[in-house]
Amino acid sequence: AQRVTQPEKLLSVFKGAPVELKCNYSYSGSPELFWYVQYSRQRLQLLLRHISRESIKGFTADLNKGETSFHLKKPFAQEEDSAMYYCALKTGGNTPLVFGKGTRLSVIA
């Protein structure tokens, strides 16, 4: 079965420090991977997807098929990055997203 694992429930970093939110997936085919973010009192919104290979708000994520990972990285954390981050997997065109349990990022001033 397809599964997404985010090993950290909570990650605290200081402002200006690098951030890495881990995501591993289990799927034998060609996956589509996404990161969604939920800021306080806001709805979930797409942060980035691996096929677009772009940097959003300074965040990047590279799909590593060998390690089945899609870690989210940012070189210098900002206080406004504090939020809940969800990694999600899509295994086919008409399938829904399968989400990990999420990681709460707290950036300390």
Add this chain to the structure above:
Amino acid sequence: DAGVIQSPRHEVTEMGQEVTLRCKPISGHDYLFWYRQTMMRGLELLIYFNNNVPIDDSGMPEDRFSAKMPNASFSTLKIQPSEPRDSAVYFCASRQGTIYEQYFGPGTRLTVT
């Protein structure tokens, strides 16, 4: 566009009562998803529809849960009877076709006492 609309935003009810959550997807979107968010389980897919037809309801926890989509602009998730363990945030999301992103509603926070 107001995005995906959910109502109510908050619902507090007593155990045994019927609860109905409502969702209006983005106009033109042909997929609709219901998710449940809890601290322990994160975001779980309950059911999803394509062109108003339920495609996969394997995530619906029990027969107490039911969902309908009578037309392209409205869906309901009903819990009858409700139990305290149903307390969670319920999200509705919609998507256009198969290649675009899922857009989420603001969620309904359900508390069953």
